[in-house]
Amino acid sequence: MFKSSLNSINEIFAKIAENATLYLPSDNKDGNAVYTKWENGVVWSNSLNTVKSPKDFFFPQVEDMMAFKTEGKNIEINDIREESEDFVVFGVRACDVRSFDILDRVFLVDPCDSYYANRREHGIIISVACTKPSETCFCKTFDIDATNPGGDITVWKTEDSLYWSANTDRGRELLSKLNLEECGDEAVNEQKAKTEAILNKLPLANLNTDGFGGDKTDALFDRPEWKTLSESCLGCGTCTFVCPTCQCYDIKDFNTGNQVIRYRCWDSCMYSDFTKMAHGNNRLSQVERFRQRFMHKLVYYPANNDGIFGCAGCGRCVSKCPISMNIVKVMKTLGGND
């Protein structure tokens, strides 16, 4: 474990930024935290978390995949992929660190997604333990320890200091370059205990997952509650786009006039055209689309991934849904623990 004073944080940022682009949460003019490229003058936000999740760094909302040139009947395919630059994402919370595991299990399994893998190999994650969790947080439900977030390097923040500990070789290498002073873990343990106490007081602390999991398809699929839960769903994509673990994408072509760029962009299972094809649509109503999103996170994903839930409990959808319908309400209604 290493220690640095909170006052010297900018010097540390500068050091990290020497070898790689550094991104960290910083407040925009609305006072919302957004991941911002660090340069002198960019201030690390005090907010709990960013509005958009850091999945953008590895799986951006829009990314060009390949280009085509057509001439007469002929087509030329151009591989426009480029090697990503090295970058460091600082200030990732425990829930978002888990989200990378969840995304890895989709994108890195065979056949590996080279776009995602490329960024993943070049990105170092520095997580920061939570000290002031919000009422919308429920990471504990998914056995995530907000006081010990993981990633390549973990940072704990106390009143006046930061404590650093590396979890991976990449993290150790980066940390060794920062020349921090070694220290014990007493202060960190104290901070952990404080946060732990608050985590237990949170309104969603006791949300439980017993009613969900890979084997619960039959028990949940035809439940009548889906209809009432989804009755006022607007069918917008807010929950999916702020979600750190939503990974569905669409592949589209854009004709620039000179060439065709095939790009992929985030898609949302809440959209009416998500499964629409020439011969029909297997999810015609919003009830089915709504059910798909939550079944995917709470049943289908665990069924394919050793029981790990596809939700990290970050609470973004809880605070951002235009009609305040969210995975917590779904779990409470269907989970039978009321």
Place this chain on the structure above:
Amino acid sequence: MQVNEYKPLIVAFCCNWCSYAGADLAGNNRLNYPADVKIIRVPCSCRVNPTFILRAFQKGADGVILCGCHPGDCHYTSGNYYTRRRMSLLFSMLDYLGIERERTRVEWVSAAEGAKFAATMNDFAEKVVALGKNKRLEDLRCKK
């Protein structure tokens, strides 16, 4: 790059009944107007949907001009009156978003006004050249 080397791309939407004929007349009378003006013929100026204008900018236009029959002379009686309202609001909105207001224009050109057509295009092109490349409403993908 020197200013005088810069060739703007100007899209002119011309209504079939007046302005397109006006452009024809300008050609027949050998009146000069910039070759950078690309004319798109539309059945009536009110055929032009705001997306057409934005689309033109996206695909690389530096200026978009919309020409139709004089108010009162519309082949379909009232099409250009609607155009007038739509474009007033659209141009005002583009200005509000900080897009240079000289990049867009509506001009009424009748079939007999070949000279006006040429003069309008010359004037418009000059203004667009003075503004330079369209940077505020461009789609970089289309430049590749």
Place this chain on the structure above:
Amino acid sequence: MNTRPETLIPVIGVITDVRLDTPDIKTFRVVTPDGKKAFDHRPGQCAMLSIPGVGEAMFSITSSPTNTEYMEFSIKKCGCVTEWLHQAEVGQQITIRGPYGNPFPVDDEFVGKNLLFIAGGVGLAPLRSVINYCRHYRSKYGTIDIVYGSRSKEDLLQYREIIEEWATDEGINVHLTIDREQENWDGHVGFVPNYVKELGFDTNKTAVLCGPPIMIKFTLEGLRSLGFEKTQMYTTLELKMKCGVGKCGRCNVGSKYVCKDGPVFRFDELDELPDEY
């Protein structure tokens, strides 16, 4: 340059032959620009075809894997990509990637079994690959019955191949049917599910079904009434797909992705999935 392998990047395919099979179905023969087959596949697998600027769509490969020279796709005109393809001429290049999905178990469960293929309309496309594969390795399988129905005689896919090759093979019984009476048709008239019941097959067969959902539903009931078990019936599903490798997240039925875990399913496997296909 990112040099990692990437399945989403296709290769170029050239259409070397276009055959008008029915008024709305054409069969396209596709090879690489140097005249080879783009990749090997197994019967029942699919490939993503695309036309830059128009779109990309999943099609089942209709030709048998035993054909090592080219691949064929029987495609019905119904959406953007298919409409464009129907206007394509010989020599047109398209892009192709694959193969995707799991094949029919032709080398394990099917071996030694009597096979019953039941198809409706363009549903013959994926089955043709299996049928021709089984014809090629004829000795590995028992009797083969093929029930195929369509709206009219003109709508029967691969009609010449069926009549001239399949029907003349020893041990293969072909039963054709069309929906309504029409001139110069002396075969059976009626819907596939009813015809299957009329034919009254023994249950010592493994059945493979493909066709419109309504046909599948009633044929399944028909076969069940004849005593067939769900474990001896297979079908192949189709849902909207974008990536083909189980990542884009739209072709799932429950926790199974049609592109990755399907498209071939045994009916008892389907029973475990929610009714959303």
Place this chain on the structure above:
Amino acid sequence: MQKITRDVLVSKAISLLEDGNVSHVLGWRKGEFDYDITPSVFSEKEDIENNFVWNDFCGANFSKYLVQKTRKLEGKILVFLKPCDTYSFNQLLTEHRFDRDNVYAVGIPCEGMADISKVKKICGEGISSIDFDGDNILVNTVYEDAPIVIDAKSVLSERCINCKSKKHVAFDELIGEEGEIIESGRFDEVEKLEKMTPDERFEFWQSELSKCIRCNACRDVCPACTCEKCVFDNPKSGVENKAPANSFEEKMFHIIRAFHVAGRCTDCGECSRVCPQDIPLHLLNRKFIKDIDNFYGEYQAGAEVGSRAPLVDYTTEDVEPSDIFEGRNG
């Protein structure tokens, strides 16, 4: 703090339901934290008694739900409408989007709705409960022992600060006192932007619109956006646009969306309320409203049923597009 209490609405809803006048009630359903309230259809007395809420966080405008719910549900629907919601209600009727006979509208006065993000900027995270006391909002958090007292006026949402009308323009029955149309300062921000230089305006909108994540919440909540298929979702429209691929597409979507609702937008402010990225979308709509008022005379969409929207109307004396900037700097 709302002057009309929840109990008044609950008893109204229950009596109408029990008399058989209506078979469903469109109302606000209690959430997890006293502020996350979901629009919902109630049809049981017990459900209403237990779960119906009415407080400073009941911002949702129900008008658009009527389009879908009147088609799906049997019988009459009781809908509670705040003054601003009645404008959307009328506008949808003008466009024949639902059958008036299937709806029983109860107008309720509104003292302005609170913006939870403004509340959170004051009290921080960790809200465990919220109470109301006169003009104050009392917030209990897991971090403080005593409740944090917040003046309700200081956390009013933007659209309520600039409320244009406390008068209901449509109802079958009114609860409480009728209000007046208000001289609001809703165009002040627009004017401020108009006075900026084009460079500053461009800078402003570029930074605002670049936040867009194209979740379509603004479109999907908008009572004026009731197209069965949006042009931006339709590959055949030629302008399909699914993702904010670059700064052009961000602008394209918002300009065209604002244009499409120009003359029909009642300025209900739902777009800005739901935007997860806090983009001031109302400033686009208000620009159109202001321009329409300036160019073609004052017009308030939804003020009366059957009024002709300015963009499907004209006069021979309309201002020329070349003259619209007269007397304005820039």
